[in-house]
Amino acid sequence: MxxxxxxxxxxxxxxxxxxxxxxxxxxxxxxxxxxxxxxxxxxxxxxxxxxxxxxxxxxxxxxxxxxxxxxxxxxxxxxxxxxxxxxxxxxxxxxxxxxxxxxxxxxxxxxxxxxxxxxxxxxxxxxxxxxxxxxxxxxxxxxxxxxxxxxxxxxxxxxxxxxxxxxxxxxxxxxxxxxxxxxxxxxxxxxxxxxxxxxxxxxxxxxxxxxxxxxxxxxxxxxxxxxxxxxxxxxxxxxxxxxxxxxxxxxxxxxxxxxxxxxxxxxxxxxxxxxxxxxxxxxxxxxxxxxxxxxxxxxxxxxxxxxxxxxxxxxxxxxxxxxxxxxxxxxxxxxxxxxxxxxxxxxxxxxxxxxxxxxxxxxxxxxxSADTVLALPGPGLLLQATRDDGVVRLHNHGSDAVRPHEAESPAGENPHYGRFAYSTRTGPTARDNPADNHFAVVVADVGSVRRRIHPLGAGHGEGWGWAGSWHHPVFGRGPVPGLRVESVTVVRGPDELRVHRVLGAPPGATVEQTGWATAPGESVLRPLAGWTGQDEVRAPHGTAFVTWVSLPRLTADVHGTAVFVALAVLGTDTGDPVAAVTEEGAEIGWPDGFSVRIRFGPLQVSSVR
CATH class of the missing domain: 1.50.10.20 (Glycosyltransferase)
Known part of the structure; x- marks a missing residue:
């Protein structure tokens, strides 16, 4: 032109x-x-x-x-x-x-x-x-x-x-x-x-x-x-x-x-x-x-x-x-x-x-214009923008593109909707590569995908916000009876706290959490509670933004009910929050005294000073 x-x-x-x-x-x-x-x-x-x-x-x-x-x-x-x-x-x-x-x-x-x-x-x-x-x-x-x-x-x-x-x-x-x-x-x-x-x-x-x-x-x-x-x-x-x-x-x-x-x-x-x-x-x-x-x-x-x-x-x-x-x-x-x-x-x-x-x-x-957090309860979305880098992140707890009659049908994941987070600077990894911004339950060496998303609510306060949902992990061979994952994303500044409660995990199951699809060293995924392993996996097909990416990954064993908390950042600066968990939820605190309390079943999220 x-x-x-x-x-x-x-x-x-x-x-x-x-x-x-x-x-x-x-x-x-x-x-x-x-x-x-x-x-x-x-x-x-x-x-x-x-x-x-x-x-x-x-x-x-x-x-x-x-x-x-x-x-x-x-x-x-x-x-x-x-x-x-x-x-x-x-x-x-x-x-x-x-x-x-x-x-x-x-x-x-x-x-x-x-x-x-x-x-x-x-x-x-x-x-x-x-x-x-x-x-x-x-x-x-x-x-x-x-x-x-x-x-x-x-x-x-x-x-x-x-x-x-x-x-x-x-x-x-x-x-x-x-x-x-x-x-x-x-x-x-x-x-x-x-x-x-x-x-x-x-x-x-x-x-x-x-x-x-x-x-x-x-x-x-x-x-x-x-x-x-x-x-x-x-x-x-x-x-x-x-x-x-x-x-x-x-x-x-x-x-x-x-x-x-x-x-x-x-x-x-x-x-x-x-x-x-x-x-x-x-x-x-x-x-x-x-x-x-x-x-x-x-x-x-x-x-x-x-x-x-x-x-x-x-x-x-x-x-x-x-x-x-x-x-x-x-x-x-x-x-x-x-x-x-x-x-x-x-x-x-x-x-x-x-x-x-x-x-x-x-x-x-x-x-x-400013660091901004905005919750949209109707569609179940949470927006997070940071002024210094101009990046907007969308945390998805409500949009799934699964038609009503499809229910929890065993089918492949949809990279355009199934991930927990998207942004203006990163794209999802391709379907045949490891999934970015994904929480999976692994049973008999088969990782789950997230299809139908059931929103649990969303809200925001001054400088922070949250959104929550639950889903049945879907496997190619069909569901695991009683298995359910409840998830909450809490954001503050550039920090994203990803909190997941697994219920009904069968013996021998493990869980995985991946972070942003970026070049090495351009994002953070830090274990805060529940995670025992940490490594990186490669996605050589890249994304719409980069030809080759690696994904930070956290892993752990899981049986029955357990809560996992991780800090994700698209960038390198963090607010260094810490987390304490029980089977009912988690509390996350920052060094400046601000903290957020999460209680599952029914979901309650509140700030504490």
């Missing part, structure tokens, strides 16, 4: 302005269009195909880049110096001429989620792009082409979505059709069903679960908030969704490190700076507690973070990965066009040049 010179007077932290965002959009679009089909209906970007096949992938490349073009042109009130909308109009006409036909241009038909359903996802981007650019694109299509587009889009209303945020795709399609005078009972039903489900998924603290389970991650911002809030904004309506976005941004501002990195947590991380889309949306609609200079710091920090670290390859394309290509970051449904859901961050361009988002002086990000 060719970006203009930085403006450090207006943006002292990133140098980025609105012109940088426009240049980034134009650069990404220009690179992607080099791979267009002759009629422009598909962008067949280079790379391995997704499970949906190359035709669906080509539609994905078209639809997701169309979203970037739509935000860019709508934000300029129709000014389109590069003629992006003319290209997309031609592609829409060619793609809808004979849907489902096996040729170079025809878009695949929209079908049920289990049967090549990916085009339903892309229909939402097509519909939203058309809604944003209606005066300059849709209104100039021939009536017959408009009818063809409607017929193709209605496939999203007539087929079964995945049981999660996918219901917002027919919702978005229906919103567009309604906005152009094509509403009917079918569009109303799609909208009502999505809003009904969304209401049931709301868990408080500005957080929605992504479906009926307890999956909380970046989809909360770039999907579950974005579609309904933007829909209402474009319709000029006030809804309950705006205040929920505001509440979400109360905590979500802390999901970005001082270097601009979003928390490396959850699935679809190859969407990269899409993580900042909720920040931009809040600034555009006014549903935000963040000052304009803080919002721009978060937005531009995220964009610059990836631009500076190789996210754009030698062809000018966004690769499948995090910084550069990184296979373990990528889900099976991702293809070469998938990273362009990053286009959602360009929602910020709907704020015109004179908007305070662009005219206010850039301010510090929340993670740079």
């Amino acid at each position: 060719k970006l203009p010179a930085g403006n450090r007077a207006l943006s002292p932290h990133t140098g980025y302005t609105r012109d940088h965002w426009i240049a980034a959009a134009d650069g990404l679009l220009a690179a992607a269009w080099r791979w267009a089909t002759p009629g422009g209906a598909r962008l067949d970007l280079p790379g391995p195909p997704s499970g949906s096949g190359v035709r669906s992938d080509g539609l994905e490349g078209f639809a997701r880049t169309f979203l970037a073009a739509a935000f860019r042109v709508a934000g300029e009130e129709g000014k389109d110096p590069h003629g992006w909308l003319e290209r997309y109009a031609g592609g829409i006409e060619a793609g809808t001429r004979t849907p489902g036909r096996d040729d170079a241009e025809s878009w695949p038909e929209i079908r049920d989620h289990p049967v090549a359903g990916q085009p339903m996802v892309e229909s939402a981007s097509v519909a939203l792009g058309l809604r944003l650019t209606r005066p300059w694109l849709w209104d100039h299509l021939a009536p017959a082409v408009q009818d063809r587009v409607e017929a193709w889009l209605r496939g999203a209303l007539r087929h079964v979505p995945a049981p999660n945020n996918w219901y917002l795709f027919p919702f978005t399609v229906a919103g567009f059709l309604s906005s152009v005078g094509r509403a009917d009972a079918e569009t109303a039903q799609a909208r009502d069903r999505a809003l009904e489900l969304l209401e049931g998924w709301y868990r408080g603290d500005g957080w929605y679960a992504d479906g009926d389970g307890r999956a909380f991650d970046h989809y909360n911002g770039w999907a579950l908030h974005l579609y309904p809030v933007l829909d209402a904004h474009l319709a000029g309506e006030a809804t309950r969704f705006g205040p929920r976005l505001r509440e979400h941004l109360e905590s979500f501002g802390l999901w970005f490190g001082g270097d601009g990195a979003p928390l490396h947590f959850g699935r679809s991380l190859t969407y990269r700076f899409a993580a900042a889309s909720a920040v931009g949306l809040g600034a555009v609609t006014g549903d935000t507690p963040l000052r304009p200079g803080v919002s721009r710091r978060l937005l531009s920090g995220a964009l610059r973070y990836f631009a500076d670290r190789g996210a754009v390859d030698e062809h000018g394309l966004l690769s499948l990965g995090w910084h550069g290509p990184h296979a373990p970051t990528v889900q099976h449904y991702s293809g070469p066009g998938s990273p362009y859901w990053a286009s959602k961050a360009f929602v910020c361009l709907l704020a015109p040049p004179e908007h305070p988002l662009w005219t206010a002086t850039e301010e510090l990000a929340p993670s740079e």
